Amino acid sequence: MSVVLQGARANAPGDAPAAGLAARKADFPILARSVRGRRLVYLDNAATTQKPEAVIEAEARYYRESNANIHRGVHWLSQHSTDLYEESRERVRALLNAARSEEIVFTRGTTEAINLVAYSWARTNLKAGDEILITTMEHHSNIVPWQLVCAQTGAVLRVAPIGDEGALDLDAFDALLGPRTRLVAVAHVSNALGTVNPVARLVQRAHAVGAVVLVDGAQAVAHTAVDVQAIGCDFYAFSGHKLYGPTGIGALYGRHELLQAMPPWQGGGDMIRTVSFEASTWADAPQRFEAGTPNIAGVVALGAAIDYLRSVGIDRIAAHEHELLAYGTRALEAIPGLRLIGTAAGKAGILSFTIDGIHPHDLGTILDTEGVAIRAGHHCTMPLMKRFGIPGTARASLALYNDESDVDALAAAIRRAQDLFEGK
Ligand code: 7TS
Numbered sequence: 001m002s003v004v005l006q007g008a009r010a011n012a013p014g015d016a017p018a019a020g021l022a023a024r025k026a027d028f029p030i031l032a033r034s035v036r037g038r039r040l041v042y043l044d045n046a047a048t049t050q051k052p053e054a055v056i057e058a059e060a061r062y063y064r065e066s067n068a069n070i071h072r073g074v075h076w077l078s079q080h081s082t083d084l085y086e087e088s089r090e091r092v093r094a095l096l097n098a099a100r101s102e103e104i105v106f107t108r109g110t111t112e113a114i115n116l117v118a119y120s121w122a123r124t125n126l127k128a129g130d131e132i133l134i135t136t137m138e139h140h141s142n143i144v145p146w147q148l149v150c151a152q153t154g155a156v157l158r159v160a161p162i163g164d165e166g167a168l169d170l171d172a173f174d175a176l177l178g179p180r181t182r183l184v185a186v187a188h189v190s191n192a193l194g195t196v197n198p199v200a201r202l203v204q205r206a207h208a209v210g211a212v213v214l215v216d217g218a219q220a221v222a223h224t225a226v227d228v229q230a231i232g233c234d235f236y237a238f239s240g241h242k243l244y245g246p247t248g249i250g251a252l253y254g255r256h257e258l259l260q261a262m263p264p265w266q267g268g269g270d271m272i273r274t275v276s277f278e279a280s281t282w283a284d285a286p287q288r289f290e291a292g293t294p295n296i297a298g299v300v301a302l303g304a305a306i307d308y309l310r311s312v313g314i315d316r317i318a319a320h321e322h323e324l325l326a327y328g329t330r331a332l333e334a335i336p337g338l339r340l341i342g343t344a345a346g347k348a349g350i351l352s353f354t355i356d357g358i359h360p361h362d363l364g365t366i367l368d369t370e371g372v373a374i375r376a377g378h379h380c381t382m383p384l385m386k387r388f389g390i391p392g393t394a395r396a397s398l399a400l401y402n403d404e405s406d407v408d409a410l411a412a413a414i415r416r417a418q419d420l421f422e423g424k
Contacts, residue, residue: 021320022403024312027052031401038371041409046191046219046350046397047375048241051305055245058304062297069293071270085296088303089286092251095306096236097227103259105252105286106299110218111141113237113252114185116289117214118145119265121235121258122183125212128154131180133211135160135168135197136387137190140380142216146185155182162387166193167344174205181211188220188236192379192395193342194325194350196224203232212258218242222399223321223348225314228253240298244399245305249298252289259285266291317400321349324398324407331411337418341393349398352379355414358421360394366417367394372410 025031028050033040042050062084068077070085086101093101107113122132132146132155143157150157158181160173168186177184184206189196203213214235220226222243228236235258239250254262264271264282268291273281282288309317328351332338337356355363364376377392378385385392396410 021312021316021400024052025401025403027054027308028401029053029056035371035373036369039409041370041372041406043396043398043402043406043410044373044375045222045399045402046242046379046395048247049222049244049399050401051246052244052308054308055301055304059246059297059301062300066300067297070296071287081296084300084303085294088299088306091303091306092253095221095226095309096253097229098253099229100256102284102286103253103256105254105259105289106294107237107250107252107289108248108295109239109241109250110216110237111239113235113250114141114214114216115145116252116265117235117237117254118149120262120289121212122146122149122155123152124263126153126155126182129180130155130182131158131178132156132183132185133158133160133173133176133181133206134185135173135187136162137166137168137193137195137381137384138185138187139191139216139218140382141218142185142187142214143383146183156180159383162195162384163344165344166190166195166342166347168195168197168202170198170201173202177205177209177211179209181206181209183214184211185214185216187216187218188226189217189223189348190342190381190384191219191350191397192352192381192384192393193344194347194352195342195344196220196346196348199233200231207232219348219350222309222317224318234258240302240305243302243305244308245302246295246298249295249302251302254285256285259289262288264288264291268292270294312400320400321398321402324402324404325349325351327404328396328398328407328410331407332414335411335414335418338414341388341390351396351398352393353395354390354393355418358417360392362421363394363414363417366420367410367413370409370413370416372413374410 068081070082089101092104161169206213212234215233217238221238236253241247271291341352360376375395
């Protein structure tokens with residue numbers, strides 16, 4: 001534990017932009033454990049990031065010192081708990097640079113945020129023949145909710161293609177926009193390729209035809225500064241657990257006018273203004289979309305995660321991960337038979353690859369025996385895998401606490417797996 005506390009230092013003022021971040025490993029207690037008798041090399045950060053002591057402690061402290069239900073108590077503790085909850089909303093507002101905190105709705109995560117928009121906005125506003133435009137690189141969470149909307153409303157799903165490097169085909173995207181396009185739903189950063197989409201440009205083109213735009217920011221918020229006003233999007237979704245925060249909590253940003261015009265999607269306590277057996281009326285946004293007792297401790301710990309992220313500095317994190325990505329790309333490209341999937345310019349810290357003669361799952365299993373945790377499979381992007389003609393990839397995804405030794409361990413483990421398969 002003393003190691004953890006030592007590591008939880010503030011930024012050293014003289015630190016170079018990307019230097020010294022590896023010392024942050026000590027902020028994350030789980031990174032000190034071993035797995036299968038080996039040092040844990042955690043490279044599955046796109047699935048979920050590890051949690052710093054500050055976040056774990058914030059959640060525990062909430063239950064030790066502040067636990068009470070929110071928005072309904074006249075007693076001190078309830079008011080205190082409500083204040084903590086609403087302070088976290090303000091932290092999320094600041095993280096995304098939203099204009100006002102009423103534009104932040106707490107959800108279980110990205111998936112629930114997208115479903116909220118699908119159920120409330122899309123089912124109300126779309127009719128037969130309207131079009132929803134997505135891209136080939138979307139996570140299932142940004143495909144399936146729209147398919148459900150289409151089945152119910154008669155709207156049509158359109159898909160903008162990508163090039164061989166994994167970049168969105170912007171001309172094709174523009175060509176698919178038209179008077180029928182009512183909604184564009186696009187990933188900010190692809191979880192399987194690392195491609196960073198030019199979301200501000202996409203929003204501009206989509207708005208020109210009158211479409212509303214949802215950005216899936218699940219893979220963006222922990223790796224790059226996000227400014228929803230500069231992007232200009234109407235909705236932005238993210239998950240706390242990919243941002244060094246707890247599971248089961250995330251948020252939806254929605255432009256105030258849009259949220260205020262949307263009907264509730266779940267009914268219950270906290271989302272109403274008045275209830276009678278004849279008719280009920282709804283609270284304003286965001287409460288309208290937060291029925292029932294929420295994950296209060298999760299919200300508070302998410303606030304602590306945002307504080308942590310800001311204390312390290314999102315620009316330093318981005319610079320560090322880009323350097324490590326370049327290092328990792330060189331290390332993997334030197335391995336014979338390895339093919340990187342997703343090589344778009346300016347991509348984020350995701351190394352997806354296939355190896356000749358070794359199925360990604362077998363590779364993942366062998367790497368695991370060496371304590372190297374990566375993801376293997378389709379990464380909830382089956383249509384994207386089909387586009388590349390592969391069943392899946394092995395994927396290493398970077399976070400602020402990774403360093404060159406982690407990438408070296410990955411490369412060495414891949415080479416040993418190859419030796420094993422070649423019977424050496
Ligand atoms: N959108 C993107 C781009 C994602 O990467 C993910 C999760 C989601 C949506 C869904 O997020 P959730 O928190 O609601 O589940 N991506 C991954 C992944 O790449 N490996 O495991 C989960």
